[in-house]
Amino acid sequence: MKLFPNLVRAVVEAIDEIFHQNRYADKVIEKVLKSNPKWGARDRGFIAETVYDMVRWRRLIEYLSPSGDLYHLFGTYWLMHDRTLPDWREFKGLHPDHISRKYRQLDNRAILQSIPDWLDEMGSKQLGEKWEKEIDTLNQQAEVVLRVNTLKISREDLRQRLAADDIDTYLPRGYKDALVLAKRQNIFQHPAFKEGLFEVQDASSQKVATALDAEPGMRVIDACAGAGGKSLHLAALMEDKGRVISMDTEAWKLQQTKLRARRNGISIIEPRPIEGTKTIKRLRESADRLLLDVPCSGLGVLRRNPDTKWKLSPESIEKVQSIQQDILxxxxxMLKPGGIMVYATCSILPSENQDQVNTFLASPAGKEFELIEDEKVLAQESGFDGFYIAKLKKRASI
Structure with missing residues (x-):
């Protein structure tokens, strides 16, 4: 593959912002791509995928590179993939044999998997023998998964429509609303997206709303809704009948929920900012179903957000665990007696998952609840994101 100076420079500038200015990778990439509207789909794909991959393998690249020079880091990454570097002055001092030999001699798992030492220790302690394969799977590029908006179109009809535009998909087993792109591409420009026929949502994430067993006419609260992805799924499962109250402590996120609901042809979603304890108290025992898709470390979605592992720390994980238990x-x-609550995270750590549920059930607040079932979704087993989904029932009043 031929390298072009302007594209490599764009990658290097993006890496500088992410590595040295601690910016979020997705925001940096979005800004870089907007900076030159003349770039075609192939150029834009090269920039985005290269930046994400360099973020994913940051520690390994820095270990193998002869220096911290940004062009040296890019060149090292390029040589790691058995590619040839052009004879540019920026790449002087890079020797493929030296990098290859250093890599072959490496036996440190944390460096090989490009993660902090503390994370390797924590993952190994909590997941045991499953950790090594799990972190290896989470270092692989994620597939693009669509969730069909069944209010507007069937899965097969959407598949045929995309196929007519040479967009091939396949049907993953066990996910009734999911389509997976056979090849990664920017699907957001397709007319079907603008018509609200689908959302981009990982297959594991699609399990969360389904676990609530929400039915048409119910009153459902999505208490940590964010931009509303699972609220949209709930509304579709409810056939746009009843009410979905989408809540979040950050009101600006709920603006996206409004826009997405309009595009999806959904009328039952009511965004409601959480302005304090009074917001929660007003809704006491009002919901037939309650979704707590709580803030978490995000370790189950490292394939999509590789910069997460460089922003986390043992202290930040301990802090988010406190938030999780407080939300529970x-x-x-807010759940009615006899109702169902789902506690979910996109983490693979038991300390954020089943341990939190067990702590809740042993507390005074949890005495009214019983665990019906839980599912620990590992990327190595599902092929999709890592998730945890616990389904609990609140005992009916006597």
Whole structure:
């Protein structure tokens, strides 16, 4: 593959912002791609995928590179993939044999998997023998998964429509609303997306709303809705009948929920910012179904957000665990007796998952609940993101 100076420079500038200015990879890439509207799809794909991959393998690249020079880092990454570098002055001092030999002699798992030492230790302690394969799977590029908006189109009809535009998809087994792109591409420009016929949502994430067993006419609260992806799925499962209250402590996120609901042809979603404890108290025992898709470390979605592992710390994970338990304790009061609550994370750590549920069930607030079932979704087993989904029922009043 031939390298072009302007594209490599764009990658290097993006890496500088992410590595040295601690910016979020997705925001940096978005800004870089907007900076030159003349770039075609192939150029834009090269920039985005290269930047994400360099972020994913940052520690390994820095270990193998002869220096911290940004062009040396890019060149090292390029040589790691058995590609040939052009004879540019920026790449002087890079020797493929030296990099290859250094890589072959490496036996440190944390460096090989390009993760912090503390994360390797924590993952190994909590997941045991499954950790090595799991982190290896999470270092692979994620597939693009669509969730069909069944309010507007069937899965087969959408598949045929995309195929007519040479977009091939396949049907993953066990996910009734999912289509997976056979080849990664920017699907957001397709007319079918603008018509609200699908959303981009990983297959594991699609399991969350399904676990609630929400039915048409119910009153459902999505208490940590964010931009509303699971609220949209719930509304579709409910056939746009009933009410979905989409809540979040950050009101600006709920603006996206409004826009997405309009595009999806959904009328039952009511965005409601959480402005304090009074917001929760007003909804006491009002929901037939309650979704707590709580903030988490995000370790189950490292394939999509590889810069997460460089922003986390043991302290940040401990802090988010405190938030998770607080949400369980306070928000669970919004569920009616006899109702179903789902606690979910996109983490693979038991300390954020089953341990949190067990702590809740042993507390005074959790005495009214019973665990019906839980599912620990590992990327190595599902082929999709890592998730945890616990389904709990609140005992009916006597």
């Amino acid at each position: 304790q306070r928000y669970s009061t």
